[in-house]
Amino acid sequence: MSLNVIDLIKGQLGxxxxxxxxxxxxxxxxxxxxxxxxxxxxVVGGLANNADKPEVLDxxxxxxxxxxxxxxxxxxxxxxxxxxxxxxxxxxxVGGLVxxxxxxxGVSNSSSNSLLNIVTGxxxxxxxxxxxxxxxxAAGLTSLLSDQKGIVSTLLPxxxxxxxxxxxxxxxxxxxxxxxxxxxxxxxxxxNRGGSTHVNVDRxxxxxxxxxxxxxxxxxxxxxxxxxxxxxxxxxxxxxxTTTDSTAVMTDTAAVNVxxxxxxxxxxxxxxxxxxxxxxxxxxxxxxGGMEERMISFLKSGGYTNAADDAALxxxxxxxxxxxxxxxxxxxxxxxxxxxxxxxVAILKAFPDAKVKIGGYTDKTGNExxxxxxxxxxxxxxxxxxxxxxxxxxxxxxEGYGSKFATVDASASDAERAVDRKMAVRFSK
Numbered sequence: 001m002s003l004n005v006i007d008l009i010k011g012q013l014g015x016x017x018x019x020x021x022x023x024x025x026x027x028x029x030x031x032x033x034x035x036x037x038x039x040x041x042x043v044v045g046g047l048a049n050n051a052d053k054p055e056v057l058d059x060x061x062x063x064x065x066x067x068x069x070x071x072x073x074x075x076x077x078x079x080x081x082x083x084x085x086x087x088x089x090x091x092x093x094v095g096g097l098v099x100x101x102x103x104x105x106g107v108s109n110s111s112s113n114s115l116l117n118i119v120t121g122x123x124x125x126x127x128x129x130x131x132x133x134x135x136x137x138a139a140g141l142t143s144l145l146s147d148q149k150g151i152v153s154t155l156l157p158x159x160x161x162x163x164x165x166x167x168x169x170x171x172x173x174x175x176x177x178x179x180x181x182x183x184x185x186x187x188x189x190x191x192n193r194g195g196s197t198h199v200n201v202d203r204x205x206x207x208x209x210x211x212x213x214x215x216x217x218x219x220x221x222x223x224x225x226x227x228x229x230x231x232x233x234x235x236x237x238x239x240x241x242t243t244t245d246s247t248a249v250m251t252d253t254a255a256v257n258v259x260x261x262x263x264x265x266x267x268x269x270x271x272x273x274x275x276x277x278x279x280x281x282x283x284x285x286x287x288x289g290g291m292e293e294r295m296i297s298f299l300k301s302g303g304y305t306n307a308a309d310d311a312a313l314x315x316x317x318x319x320x321x322x323x324x325x326x327x328x329x330x331x332x333x334x335x336x337x338x339x340x341x342x343x344x345v346a347i348l349k350a351f352p353d354a355k356v357k358i359g360g361y362t363d364k365t366g367n368e369x370x371x372x373x374x375x376x377x378x379x380x381x382x383x384x385x386x387x388x389x390x391x392x393x394x395x396x397x398x399e400g401y402g403s404k405f406a407t408v409d410a411s412a413s414d415a416e417r418a419v420d421r422k423m424a425v426r427f428s429k
Contacts, residue, residue, distance in 0.1 A: 005123075005148050006044050006155055008130060012069060012122040013040070020073055021118065023303055025111040026294045026316055034157070035105035035112055039119040041155040042097060044148055046089030047123060051145035057138050059085045064128030068121050076121035077114070077315055085120060095408050095416055104160055106289065109419060110317060272321065277343075280350050284343045291318045291425070292343050298427070299351045310429045317359060317424040323382070324422075330377035341385055344425065348391040357428040358382045360400040363420040364410040368402055376400025382423060396428045 013036055022029040050056050059081045068075050076082055086094055094116075102112040131141050275288035279296055286292040295318055298304060307313050323341060324334040348354060360375030360382075379398035386395050406420035 009126045026298045027107045031107040035115045037157045048145045048148040050089045051142045055088045060127045063124035064132040069125035076117040082120045290321045313427045317426040320423045345389040348394045355396045358398040359424045363417040364403045364406045372402035
């Protein structure tokens with residue numbers, strides 16, 4: 001193989017972009033770097049595994065003249081080439097990939113999704129430029145991508161595998177996805193976000209080891225099950241809270257942590273840890289790494305003050321972790337929602353110069369006109385509630401986007417579509 005495509009793309013994802021993305025998305029640089037380290041081989045693997053698809057090849061050649069590499073941070077949002085390629089190479093697995101990377105790196109699902117767009121944009125731009133510079137035709141480009149299959153799984157960082165990302169085996173053989181045991185023959189146990197447990201061992205059925213594992217594996221599984229039950233039974237009542245989006249709407253609900261110009265996808269439930277968030281000496285009850293903590297961190301860092309205009313802020317949205325509407329309603333909140341609205345009021349009062357915008361989003365089910373109307377009504381409700389709390393002057397707008405930015409298919413399960421159904425807030429000028 002004459003070229004390692006991942007090394008080619010890495011040149012576009014250096015420290016400068018990591019730093020800019022961290023500020024832009026309100027995340028730590030270490031979290032951004034960790035997410036990119038998992039996304040890059042996954043994207044290259046997806047391209048390699050679909051190297052013969054015309055839409056993939058057309059997107060790569062089209063990226064050469066699109067100027068994508070010149071504006072990865074802003075130009076990757078809502079880019080048709082990127083959206084086409086992600087659909088072609090991942091299909092309905094995009095949500096699982098975003099969710100797994102979010103868990104692995106510690107960044108939010110929205111940030112994970114934005115980074116997926118950025119990494120995919122870097123891949124298309126780099127490959128497009130290389131193809132143009134070296135006069136590669138479709139056959140040459142297909143051959144170049146196909147050559148990457150054998151190394152993709154080996155380049156994933158520790159703690160990730162293609163299986164854990166929900167992408168199956170792209171390594172070219174079953175061995176590429178196998179997780180090697182240690183020199184002491186201790187099986188590696190991986191617990192994925194969905195709660196299922198994988199025990200992967202190397203064994204040689206010809207050396208008699210198989211008979212050992214016939215009784216050892218069940219014992220290991222029983223031990224794991226007992227440990228899990230013990231942890232659940234002994235978990236403090238408010239130490240961890242598993243949240244699911246309960247905002248169901250007819251066949252929809254409202255909003256995701258998606259910028260108005262960004263496609264966001266994620267699935268499943270998220271386990272979050274209760275924490276006391278410091279607001280200039282006042283303690284707010286929220287989630288570690290949740291909306292309140294990230295907004296306060298951004299404000300204290302000077303990110304809002306230093307933003308030249310609204311364009312510099314429009315892509316960094318923050319999920320409401322707890323604000324949910326009752327099914328079909330735009331005026332009745334689920335229990336527990338008011339607490340987070342009160343937290344947002346406290347943040348705005350502590351930073352009176354800060355302005356925000358409210359966004360409402362739905363999933364793809366139901367009538368789109370009704371979805372837009374409902375998401376707008378919910379966004380307006382939040383805006384009005386903030387006004388009644390005395391910070392109305394700091395809310396510059398509220399917009400309902402319906403399912404415009406929803407990416408999980410309407411035929412997916414309700415849990416998978418939940419990511420497209422939340423309310424969000426961003427800073428504005």
